[in-house]
Amino acid sequence: MLPFSRISIIGLGLIGSSIARAVRAHMPTVGITGYDADPAVRERAAELGIADDVTDTPGAAVTDADMVMLCVPVGAMREAGEAIAADLADGVVVSDVGSVKGSILDDLRAVLPPGVAIVPGHPVAGTENSGPDAGFAQLFHNRWCILTPDERTEAFAVERLSAFWSRLGANVEVMDPKHHDLVLAVTSHLPHLIAYTIVGTASDMESVTRSEVIKYSAGGFRDFTRIAASDPTMWRDVFLANKEAVLEMLQRFTEDMTALQRAIRWDDGDALFNLFSRTRAIRRSIIDQGQDDARPDFGRAHD
């Protein structure tokens, strides 16, 4: 049995359009309506045919839906919830894909009517690109999707949403929102913060020109530029919404960096060698568990 028969997607960018495409691919009989605040995105989404109907108002997109997925930046979730509240069908399941889970459940409960089952979620999958053209149906294959309900959340809604994400090829995990935010601070938010920083540092150097940075980026730097090319609005919202956990992780990172700095300053080759040997094991596990491409250099083309 299909978990839902008519879904509505609010926000038709990378994640929203990928969900639409994945539903088409894996549950072709499910009806899809969509809405985006940006008229150009609506037009493009309609052109691409990723939904049966792209509506001009948020309300019109949700009236018939038995599941609504909010795919807007974290800072716009509450507003997006408010905009659909009056038009939701009774018994509808509302979920989201925001990268921070903290208070989203409370925020949505505050703006949505009582008959609505709310199950916050976060598919840990993405690319550096944004917008409806960047999406693709396989984005969630073998990736994890974390759901963060609480004890008040209706069990049926959690089950259906799990089934939904499984159908799209994802593995589903249920987690406490606070713990989600701590885990993602390490595996996603801190890496982005560091990448944005080093790309900024390299651009601002006077002794090394920007053209040199670009020419010799294959030495390692280019790896960081990918995630530092991610959407500024999305990431501003993530750091503001997950401030506490991000600052805590940053503190840890800075301490470790200081230790390494000391090792370099005092020519402690053994300390360097030991750390550099330890860090290999994690990559091996990531590849063994299918969370990265096993080919060297991420499978980059060499021709």
Place this chain on the structure above:
Amino acid sequence: MLPFSRISIIGLGLIGSSIARAVRAHMPTVGITGYDADPAVRERAAELGIADDVTDTPGAAVTDADMVMLCVPVGAMREAGEAIAADLADGVVVSDVGSVKGSILDDLRAVLPPGVAIVPGHPVAGTENSGPDAGFAQLFHNRWCILTPDERTEAFAVERLSAFWSRLGANVEVMDPKHHDLVLAVTSHLPHLIAYTIVGTASDMESVTRSEVIKYSAGGFRDFTRIAASDPTMWRDVFLANKEAVLEMLQRFTEDMTALQRAIRWDDGDALFNLFSRTRAIRRSIIDQGQDDARPDFGRAHD
């Protein structure tokens, strides 16, 4: 005309074996001899047939060569030079591929006989893997190779080495060794240092398990694990040999990180947004100049 007719490669790992394969592919009539300190590597290199002859002593590998390329870790360069000194032919060109250029010219001049032309070099290309099986002929295609001769270096030798790297598909640049070390500190050494650090930080967390770090690594963390899986000996040597420039760049990075930390702490969304918007341009240039894969996610497979 071919720049060299019989080359010798000392150190048959990733870079040495890639040079051998690239010479076979692009200059098939050139003779190749090779030597490696590790008997297992010698055996494997012979099995792979990447050289015409893999010898059991460094001296035997160089006697007939008109060019010798040292492809050993930075800390082993001097020793590798010493080991071949007595057997070099008169007029031979000796080069290397070490990732730090600092004092290599002086070091090699100190151990090699006067009739030898020394041209230090560094191909800015690699993968996270090591050893003779990891090499491939296309590694240097459209990558930059930096040569760092000084005013005493014979012009003919620089020209021949430039021609050699061009034949392997590389773009060649001549640079002052001090400047090379500063540029590479930004584009390669600091990125590796940061990647090693964050992978270490994530492994040592108590509040987040290692299994969680692995499962949710697709949020960004996995990008860092690739370079943090690079060879520990090579990287220990790089940091010890390029201490000054690395510490200077690390200082810059830490300052920028502190500014970003403040912006998060004080909810300064505009400062975050501005930095995150600036950093996109560099990736675009890197892709425009063919220094990274233009496909999203480095072209990783999604299936």
